[in-house]
Amino acid sequence: MKDEAEQRRSKVVLAAGMFDLLHYGHLRFLEEAKKAGGGGARLIVVVARDKTVEARKGIKPVMPEAQRRILVEALKPVDEALLGFEDLNVPEVLRAVKPDIVAVGYDQDDIYDEVKRIIEEGGLKVEVIRIGRFGPRELGSSSEIKRRVVEGWRRPGR
């Protein structure tokens, strides 16, 4: 058990995403996000709701939100995973999680811009960092994994 002084020092890092078809790039993203908070950091992950994904990306996740949340929370670097608000209400998320750092992935330009704007408008003391892309390009995103599944499916003998 940590003493109170240590708990006060330890930073909260927030990361968000869909995390559909969980892959190596997701794990590396979350590991780097936690590392950015230094020793004793807590990593809290907001997993996008099915409806949010449909509204923003026009696709339905393969895995339902409840299962995506449980799988993300089962990863060693993750202290807690929460389902997002259905309208991806960024101010609400920041109020609820109270992060010191928000870690944004290489493919999350929309979240980056939105979080930056809200922090500036609200004069919040929150650092926003970008995390790079990990792993080979062809397996670093859910859409590329889907493409591989589809291509494999068409080949005979599958």
Place this chain on the structure above:
Amino acid sequence: MKDEAEQRRSKVVLAAGMFDLLHYGHLRFLEEAKKAGGGGARLIVVVARDKTVEARKGIKPVMPEAQRRILVEALKPVDEALLGFEDLNVPEVLRAVKPDIVAVGYDQDDIYDEVKRIIEEGGLKVEVIRIGRFGPRELGSSSEIKRRVVEGWRRPGR
């Protein structure tokens, strides 16, 4: 740190599988496998090599073996994940891991029969248990997830 007596008592559970397109059913399988070893159990997972999967199932995994291994080892219930031998040499695996319990999934009849036979032939003190299926049927196996990906892909607007 555990004392020596406790380490001697704690059981080693072995589970094996492909773990391609990691899903909720995989996690629940691994959680139940670990639970079967009781308090302080160590869960060691053997992740099938790409070549083993190709030879036995006639399919190529979507995710390469190195990434499948890392992702499995990143799950909280897993203490260690190893790549298997290319020819799925069950006696070699049992000699290397020295499990007290081998946990076999609901869809692993071939592994169950093979492990049972080898344990009986060798007079080994290893318990073999079956773990049930978890989660909704349509998301409980990699092939069903692939089917969903393919069906989604064909729909317009994806």
